[in-house]
Amino acid sequence: MSEIQATTTMDKIVSLSKRRGFIFQSSEIYGGLNSCWDYGPLGVELKNNVKQAWRRKVIQERDDMVGLDASILMHPRVWEASGHVAGFTDPLVDCKVCKQRFRADHLEGDKCPACGGELTEARQFNLMFKTFMGPVEDNAAVVYLRPETAQGIFVNFNNVQTTTRMKLPFGIAQVGKSFRNEITPGNFTFRTREFEQMEIEYFVKPGTDEQYHKEWIDRRFQWYLDLGITKERLRLREHAADELAHYAKGCFDIEYYFPMGWSELEGIANRTDFDLKRHAEYSGQRIDYFDQEANEHYVPYVIEPSAGADRGTLAFLLDAYHEEPDKDEVRVVLKLHRALAPYKVAILPLSKKEPLVAVAKEIEQELRKYWMVDYDDSKAIGRRYRRQDEIGTPYCVTIDFQSLEDKAVTVRDRDTMEQERIPMAELSKYLWEKLAW
Known part of the structure; x- marks a missing residue:
């Protein structure tokens, strides 16, 4: 471990x-x-x-x-029947010096773990939040x-x-x-x-x-x-x-x-x-x-x-968090399962010039029908890859100037960092196969 x-x-x-x-x-x-x-x-x-x-x-x-x-909110008799009203308690102690409170069953000794002061006798503390239903705050209106x-x-x-x-x-x-x-x-x-x-x-x-x-x-x-x-x-x-x-x-x-x-x-x-x-x-x-x-x-x-x-x-x-060497830096990557990743795909046009943006936006709108998608056109492509790695996005789709000619895009895998050229017409099908679970 x-x-x-x-x-x-x-x-x-x-x-x-x-x-x-x-x-x-x-x-x-x-x-x-x-x-x-x-x-x-x-x-x-x-x-x-x-x-x-x-x-x-x-x-x-x-x-x-x-x-x-x-x-x-449920009828208070529910919690009487379940035993929560009478028995859903923890033992509570207070420090007489620093006034902090602790669960008695979590302490290893009989002194305050914060300052070493003397503790009060344990008393039972009910863990349910109590409130009142309606305009009158009396015992008949108590709910939990x-x-x-x-x-x-x-x-x-x-x-x-x-x-x-x-x-x-x-x-x-x-x-x-x-x-x-x-x-x-x-x-x-x-x-x-x-x-x-x-x-x-x-x-x-x-x-x-x-x-x-x-x-x-x-x-x-x-x-x-x-x-x-x-x-x-x-x-x-x-x-x-x-x-x-x-x-x-x-x-x-x-x-x-x-x-x-x-x-x-x-x-x-x-x-x-x-x-x-x-x-x-x-x-x-x-x-x-x-x-x-x-x-x-x-x-x-x-x-x-x-x-x-x-x-x-x-x-x-926690389990998805990884730090990997990346030349002189450290690559932080969340290797979240594809079913859990917040964004499944990131759309990354290599330039903010209109022809690329138009194609990138068209791809983005198509993929948004099926998955949560991020669109990022800020700063160098390497920086953008690192941002997507850090939030766990499984695939990045890069649209470059060659895309205008060959009608294809580059798809990068988060975990392996391998890149593959995919025809735009086949991109949705390709991602469906990768993201299926």
């Missing part, structure tokens, strides 16, 4: 993100807001591509999955910003199953924002108070749950490999018995080797029938599945692959 530490520090990714428009500090002109980040023009494309690649794999390519987009997307799926189990007529096993997938009032957020976008989840609840017949749990672990691990994550930087870690949530039968984390060490990208848990039974109890509604073949009602078990869109985007950025 020494190569990761030597070439890919978090500072380099933070600098690249600001410089090239991937991620900005939220409210920066006011001094920023701790642990809140804005995705810039390139960052929003990258993150959307991560989410689209996830949706394609877990919904589009399967006939046993459907999507959902549940409300962020959801701390996870899963509960929106569980409370819609009957609605989805009835309207889609899905038979077990089947799953519901959702991408959405969640909010946790973390005591100690940090490490750029790895741990934030506002984050986006890509979550699946896959419902199965009790007794088949362990089989499907293993299948989802294998599938989700392979997804990261298929999108270019280096295998040596990815691992599975099984939760020990004392780590498991009280309702979980088993859980595995997919971990990535971040600059701060091995940390979770995605968790795949066997949640048994806990959630559906709790919501049936608290709502007074029947929530179960009628198996027509067996002629019986039962409450399904659920397998939950839960991934972070922000953590995934950060991992893809």
Whole structure:
């Protein structure tokens, strides 16, 4: 892992993100807001591509999955049933000297890690953001910003199953924002108070749950490999018995080797029938599945692959970052998978003279029908190539004066830097074959 530490520090990714428009500090002109980040023009494309690649794999390519987009604000009884109101807490301690706050379970000793001062006794701190619905701020109006997307799926189990007529096993997938009032957020976008989840609840017949749990672990691990994550930087870690949530039968984390060490990208848990039974109890509604073949009602078990869109985007950025010698300089290149790259193609006319610009603009408009395209005519062509390398654009199309004669363009590959002359009439077909995934 020494190569990761030597070439890919978090500072380099933070600098690249600001410089090239991937991620900005939220409210920066006011001094920023701790642990809140804005995705810039390139960052929003990258993150959307991560989410689209996830949706394609877990919904589009399967006939046993459907999507959902549940409300962020839900009835407060939802969070009582799920156990979040009573038990979604972290132990909080304060330094009596410097007044900083820490999670007690993250400290190695009984002194403040910042100044060595004495710490207060730990107290439990609920991580949910509380707000009020309506004009009156009283206990009857309390609602919460959801701390996870899963509960929106569980409370819609009957609605989805009835309207889609899905038979077990089947799953519901959702991408959405969640909010946790973390005591100690940090490490750029790895741990934030506002984050986006890509979550699946896959419902199965009790007794088949362990089989499907293993299948989802294998599938989700392979997804990261298929999108270019280096295998040596990815691992599975099984939760020990004392780590498991009280309702979980088993859980595995997919971990990535971040600059701060091995940390979770995605968790795949066997949640048994806990959630559906709790919501049936608290709502007074029947929530179960009628198996027509067996002629019986039962409450399904659920397998939950839960991934972070922000953590995934950060991992893809880190893993794609490379520094390579380039004569007397260093070439920075983001070797992002072509499915994830913000721009797929860059159009680079060799000159700003009208004949070249006219051809370049015509090519640009044609390619924009299919992909996100960048147009760059500023400074030397070598500089422009380097800019596209640094933002991860897989292919650059150069239009030169010869193009006016032979009706061909030069296509440069980001990773190999090899160049190929392609007839303009065949350019779209050529790029379709290269960018297909």
